[in-house]
Amino acid sequence: MAAQLIEQARLASGLTQQAMAEQAGTSRTTLSAYEHGRKSPNLETVERLMEVAGYELTLQHRIKFSKIKSPRGRSIFVPDRLWRLDVGKVFEPVVLPLSLNWSQPGREYEVRDRRQRARLYETVIREGMPHDMLTYIDGALLVDSWSELVLPRNVRAHWQSIIETAA
Structure with missing residues (x-):
């Protein structure tokens, strides 16, 4: 799920993998690994990547x-x-x-x-x-x-x- 969120946020913000990685202080290969599910980022890393893309993680009540x-x-x-x-x-x-x-x-x-x-x-x-x-x-x-x-x-x-x- 983190992989999809990261890629979706990056694409929606118009950032390339390289640009997002540089702004987030990580490498393009690591970002690519996150997006393709080869590596699992921790919550702090996901939040940092979302922030670079102009998004934030929020908790939302699931409607039953x-x-x-x-x-x-x-x-x-x-x-x-x-x-x-x-x-x-x-x-x-x-x-x-x-x-x-x-x-x-x-x-x-x-x-x-x-x-x-x-x-x-x-x-x-x-x-x-x-x-x-x-x-x-x-x-x-x-x-x-x-x-x-x-x-x-x-x-x-x-x-x-x-x-x-x-x-």
Whole structure:
């Protein structure tokens, strides 16, 4: 995993192996060995390499989902807490996959528009799997839109405590 993080950070920052190695005070061959998994850097070394690339390591809570059966036998997924999307992705237009938006295939949701965002969130909460929710729903915007969402009573009831905790 460290190998992938180091290479991903280096490439995203536009650094060559040589430039990153020089700035981090290591050799290019050692950096190459880290990136290819031939050597395992310690945590301090990974942090130093991330810093050179303009990144930092952070600890982030893993979201856990409970699977609840609705009265009609459908599965509903409820998180243990809310999350935030990357700022750059929060307001990007969204076209949901057919598995989520089977009634309006190809529809593009303008997430900047409050009403369209509410319809998007309703669809993802009712039809989505955990990975869909983590991809399309931003926790702060969900809390802001919560009173406007049209959801089945049991779905709303299961999500309500999460919303109240975050609000």
